[in-house]
Amino acid sequence: MLKKLTPFLVIGGIIAVIVLVFLSLASKQNMIVIQEGNLAQLPLEMQLNKYQDSDCGMVIEDFAYASQVVAQSGKTWFFHDHGGFVHWLEDKEFKDEAKIWVMSRDTKRWIDAKEASYSLNEITPMGYGFGAYEMQQEDFVDFETMRLKMLRGETMNNPLIKKQLLGK
Numbered sequence: 001m002l003k004k005l006t007p008f009l010v011i012g013g014i015i016a017v018i019v020l021v022f023l024s025l026a027s028k029q030n031m032i033v034i035q036e037g038n039l040a041q042l043p044l045e046m047q048l049n050k051y052q053d054s055d056c057g058m059v060i061e062d063f064a065y066a067s068q069v070v071a072q073s074g075k076t077w078f079f080h081d082h083g084g085f086v087h088w089l090e091d092k093e094f095k096d097e098a099k100i101w102v103m104s105r106d107t108k109r110w111i112d113a114k115e116a117s118y119s120l121n122e123i124t125p126m127g128y129g130f131g132a133y134e135m136q137q138e139d140f141v142d143f144e145t146m147r148l149k150m151l152r153g154e155t156m157n158n159p160l161i162k163k164q165l166l167g168k
Contacts, residue, residue, distance in 0.1 A: 002056030043110035055084035083128025
């Protein structure tokens with residue numbers, strides 16, 4: 001009887017070790033996905049490799065295209081590509097009241113996403129192509145246009161749009 005159970009016990013033991021290793025690694029990293037208590041709804045200071053994108057789960061390794069969404073409750077979510085916050089926020093009850101901060105590519109500071117201008121053809125972490133700028137430039141679009149383009153799939157991930165934007 002014990003001989004018949006031995007393979008199952010060995011496999012179960014291996015699975016248990018693997019699960020423990022993953023749990024141990026996750027607890028050591030202490031990744032931040034949501035931060036509470038931001039009642040002022042201001043952009044929070046972030047550290048690279050400490051925050052996790054709330055849409056795709058990837059680690060935020062660069063602030064160039066980072067954004068933060070803050071609910072009136074003070075909960076703050078973090079993103080490493082502006083298209084990600086658009087996608088994630090779309091079905092949230094608080095989407096119209098949320099304060100959204102984006103990292104400006106030209107001034108390198110947090111700015112109100114709804115006041116920013118957006119380029120359409122940058123190489124971004126998730127390939128959406130939207131870069132936020134404080135200063136308006138030719139061929140840039142406003143927040144609502146960027147949001148609609150994201151929701152319609154008119155991003156650099158779409159080969160037809162990419163060809164149109166880059167002329168290649």
